Amino acid sequence: NKDTVHRVYYGDLYTDDGQYMANKSPYYDSIDNLLKSRIKYVTGGQSMSIQYVQGDGSMAKDSYRGVLTSVRYGKDAMNEKDQGTQETRTEGLAVIESNNPDLKLSSSDQIVINMGAAHKNQAYRPMLLTKTNGLASYQSDESVPVNEIRYTNADGQLIFTSEDIIGTANPQVSGYLAVWVPVDAK
Numbered sequence: 001n002k003d004t005v006h007r008v009y010y011g012d013l014y015t016d017d018g019q020y021m022a023n024k025s026p027y028y029d030s031i032d033n034l035l036k037s038r039i040k041y042v043t044g045g046q047s048m049s050i051q052y053v054q055g056d057g058s059m060a061k062d063s064y065r066g067v068l069t070s071v072r073y074g075k076d077a078m079n080e081k082d083q084g085t086q087e088t089r090t091e092g093l094a095v096i097e098s099n100n101p102d103l104k105l106s107s108s109d110q111i112v113i114n115m116g117a118a119h120k121n122q123a124y125r126p127m128l129l130t131k132t133n134g135l136a137s138y139q140s141d142e143s144v145p146v147n148e149i150r151y152t153n154a155d156g157q158l159i160f161t162s163e164d165i166i167g168t169a170n171p172q173v174s175g176y177l178a179v180w181v182p183v184d185a186k
Helices: 028-041 086-090
Strands: 046-052 068-074 091-098 109-116 123-131 134-137 157-160 174-182
Touching: 028 123, 028 134, 028 174, 068 109, 086 109, 091 109
Parallel strands: none
Antiparallel strands: 046 068, 068 091, 091 174, 109 157, 123 134, 123 174
16 A cells, blocks of 8 residues: 555464475465565555445345455556556556455446556556465466456456456455556566
């Protein structure tokens, strides 16, 4: 988040058994990728919102119906209307998260993330993406499967459906987490 200091603890990166820093935790790759990506992509203004979904009827608790989204627009873009510069298109990111492992969007539900005017018709790739068996951590454009690339529309919106966002419970994620960044960033 903007204007905060991120904190990572030893126990998040390494297991307590064995020698000091000898065994990486299951979260190591994801945290390492987040820290490196923060330097590369995070700049500009920020917008956060909770988007509520109908769900497929299996979500019993209303408090679990919200999906938190956070956007950083990129350098020279402080809000969604700023056009920014050419450099703005290679920065910024979107975070999607939910703490509901039973999250299932209905066929009419959509999570719409407004990346801003500077990011119209632009390719995005996952940097972190929840999978049924864990959290995929992609360090580069080349490491991402082609079918996982998404494009913003003419309004600069990334749109996700029930096929994209599904809650899960595994050792790395309880709910849903994804971080999206621009393709072809320097």
